[in-house]
Amino acid sequence: MGFLKTPQTSNQALVAPGKAGQSNSKTQDLKPRLLLMGLRRSGKSSIASVVFHKMPPNETLFLESTTRIQKDSIHSFMDFQVWDFPGQLEYFEPSFDLEDIFGSLGALVWVIDAQDDYLDSVARLNRTILTVQQYYPNINIEVFIHKVDGLSDEYRGDTFQDIVQHISDELSDAGYENAPVHYYMTSIYDYSVFEAFSKVIQKLIPNLSTLENLINTLGDNCGFEKTYLFDVLSKIYIASDTRPIDMACYEMCSDYIDVIVDVSELYSWDHPDRKPKGDQIQEAESHVVxxxxxxxxxxxxxxxxCLVSVLRHPEAKEKKGLIDMNCRTFQDALQDVFTRGWDQDKDQEIESQRDHV
Known part of the structure; x- marks a missing residue:
């Protein structure tokens, strides 16, 4: 049996979608890009550190303010970049190349500090949306209403609705009706920021519906209550079944990955006298009741x-052999999806969209 290990930086990702729509031929631009933007001290760098670098949330208190664009390449199941922008940066000045910033297929993630006066942030976000949509209408606009952990449940909901209303009203007044902007309440002190980034990343994955259908079929055949396909490095889930999300279930699955990774790093060392007894399964497999x-x-x-599933049935452990067989079948189907050339499919989709603009 193989063991889960936290993936190291590598250039050999399975999939690298989003290679279209870019005028620059540099290798670093051939990756989808997440642009983290917002005012100073809104929490952009803390989010990136916690999600993509496993920094404990309490240690983010010691991060210095970002003074220049921080470009971070993430190497995992798909290669992508995270650009962390200083809050004071005026990227619409003539000295900045908009194509260099926004020209890569990806998402603009705007972070708003829910505990601060957010009207300036809302105004600047709307200016950014109106400008970007003129030239790059296919970029995803994602708004993280952040630091909600410090607000009461009632005030949290009121703040969320007020921010959404301000953004929608200003965009509507500017003639931009039904703007495709998506909103999330986030905090680095719980799993909400991972859930939000999961939704953001999923929009960059071609054939997401195919993955969901495969997971639905697997769940129906095995009786799974909920199933997630996780990226081990970040614990973002790139797909799940279409049943409603249960945050307690998601947190339990996410925590279990940490348990397996920690145990594997302790006990998966190679011993010179250890000899394999027959054919060995390379991938890790584990369950707990x-x-x-x-x-x-x-x-x-x-x-x-890795695929993590929850099964609530008294006879689950008696059916484990059948569950393993179904999961191996799913693994083969997953590999078939990967080998279809997602990037080529996405290139064709983008070219089609451009023809209609």
């Missing part, structure tokens, strides 16, 4: 991805 007979089942799909 909780006190209420809930079973969490984890199976590594490849060096970047």
């Amino acid at each position: 909780l006190h209420d007979e809930t079973m969490i089942h984890l199976m590594e799909m490849n060096k970047y991805l």
Whole structure:
């Protein structure tokens, strides 16, 4: 049996979608790009550090303010870049090349500090949206209403609705009706920021519906209550079944990955006298049955991805052999999806969109 290990920086990702729509031929621009923007001290760098570099949330208190664009290449199941922009940067000045900033297929993630006066941030966000949509209408606009952990439940909801209303009203007044802007309440002190980034990343994945259909079929055949396809490095889930999201279930699955990674790093060392006894399965596989007979089942799909499922059935552990067989079948189907050349499919989609603009 193989063991899960936290993936290291590597240029050999399975998939690198988003190679179209770019005028610059540099290798670093051949990746989808997440642009982290917002006013100073809104929490952009803290989010990037916690999600993509596993920094404990409490340690982000010691991060210095970003003074220049921080470009971070993330190498995982798909290669992408995270650009962290200083809050004071005026990127619409003539000295900046808009194509260099916004020309790569990806998402603009605008972070708003929900505990601060957000009217300036809303105004600047709307100016950015109106400008970007003129030239790059296919870029995804994602708004993280951040630091909501410091607000009461009632005030949190009111603040969220007020921010959404301000953004929508100003865009509507500017003639931009029904703007495709998506909103998330986030905090680095819980799983909400991982959930939000999961939704953002999923929009950059071609054939997402195919993955969801495969997971739905697997879940129906195995009786899974919920199934996630996780990126081991960031614990972002790139796909799940279409059943409603249960945050408690998601947190349990995410925590289980940490348990397996930690145990694997302790016990997966190579011993010179250890000899394999027959054919060995390279991917890690694990399960645990909780006190209420809930079973969490984890199976590594490849060096970047693992499938984590929750099954609430008293006879789950008796059916584990069948569950493993179904998961291996899913693994083969997943590999077929990867080998279809996602980037070529996305190139054709973008060219089609451009023809209609």
